[in-house]
Amino acid sequence: MTSTFLADKRSGPGTDLPPPESVRARGRGRRRVLHWLTAVGFQLPALVLFIGMVLLPMLFALYAAFFRWGGFGMPSDYIGTDNFTQLFDNPVFLGDLWRCLVLVVLSLAFQLPFALAMAVLLNQKLRGRAVYRMLFFAPYVLSEAITGVLFSMVFAPDSGLADHIFGAVGLDGVGGLWFADPSYVMATLFLVMMWKYFGFHMMLYLAGLQSIPRELTEAALIDGASAWQRFRNVTLPLLAPTLRISIFLSVIGSIQLFDLVWVVTQGGPDHHSETMAVTMFQYGFKRYQVGYASAISVVMFGICLVFALAYQRFVLRRDLEGATTTMRGDGK
């Protein structure tokens, strides 16, 4: 539905055609220009903000990645792709890539199925289900920083809640150092991520489940389908668009993880929980190797972009509208 304001009536949506030649071409031309100016005028505030705060910084990161640069003045020491080659020799960064993959796999293998199971459960007529929904979703509104501080207390060595619980059930040897132990730290972080974000995915699924007409599952029930068959052959296919979006958000979120790690471990012990964003932060803001840090940004962006494009091309296609109306990058 397009506007009638000042619109050349003959050109419908997508007026990329040139104005038709006619005797009154000049008058219409002026009107078209006026129309265009009005339309774009409405865009102006958003465009200025978007270009200034989003596009230009991104492009500049792309440019700065090819320089050895400390972040003062303009970059001048052009070194080609050296930053990138060094990056892929850097064990910390290679570790970041590995940890990113681990987080993605863990999220897809545990968090999302768990969220789906809870959503199916809460979609039943259950006493107090509104309360459960509220409770499960509540962590999502707490900031990652606050969640991080909370769990660094819960998992504090010796005095924290987690150790007391394990001690109480006779598992003194389990855990202990949690965030300080290189072999536990990622698992513990993942638990916190799961606590915070599974409710978000559960809510998405619940909304999806509620849009599935009840008649369909009832029909399957009459045909003698078991609960599992009804879930597998009716619910799951109909929930597919929601699932695809939640997977997308989960992956993009895992790639960018920063706040939680920064608050809890700052990447430690000895880089064992570092993510790409944390490494970028360390180089850019602590060591003033801004060119090098920009290269990390660019790689991060590249990974997101390749994933997003491939996903859209092969999986999402029809769901673009859906994917884009959901909160950006916040579903881990």
Add this chain to the structure above:
Amino acid sequence: MVVPLVYAVLSGFKSTDELSSNPFGLPKHWLTSNYTDILAGGDFWRLLGSSTLIAVGTTVLVVAASALAAFSFARFAFRGREALFTLFTMGLMFPFAVAVLPLFLLLRSLGLLDNPLGVILPQAGFGLPMTIIILRAFFREIPGELEEAATLDGCSPFGFFWRVLLPMARPALGTVSVLAVVTSWNNFMLPLLVFTDNTWWTLPIGVQQFQGQYSAEYARVFAYLVLAMVPALAFYSVAERQLVGGLTAGATKG
């Protein structure tokens, strides 16, 4: 699920000594001084104030700019419309962490460090894509006859936008506003970088610093945490419908 939250609330009422001897149970003596000390000091309120100011500023800016843009996307046919819209939707794929470094340099050269605008402007910029998409979808559903009627009555495009469209779009505006508030409230990385001294610190920064400062006094940190959670949870309980509605708006359309 709620265990960590309840644990935090209860622990805030204990003394740090009691916390180690009696980690689970109810406090033997309900000690309120952890909470009241924090509330009595000015620091907490200052953080709350600046978090609020920044959230409101971001929300007003992003909703206003997005509403104008979405109006033009939804109701006008013009050259380059699809290209522009694609540009905005691509913004959803831009991870904030990628832009943060040059953004910091830009803000530094504009003199916006230690200035709330230094957080508000980038947050609004990054909030645009999603807000525009939601509002555009909503504006499109408003029947064209209304617009024709308004035009016949001598309404200018902006007049229609201001007097007819915006009042009608109140639910959608509410949804995107709630999303913008929550996102701004929870932002950590940008305020961490932009505010080098504590004048404008927001709550997430304050909590992190407080933990660093009082790392030995567990009970106080718990009390601080709980107080910092209260505004977000209160806001959530009031705006739950809008928030969940906004998050799931597109996810179900498929």
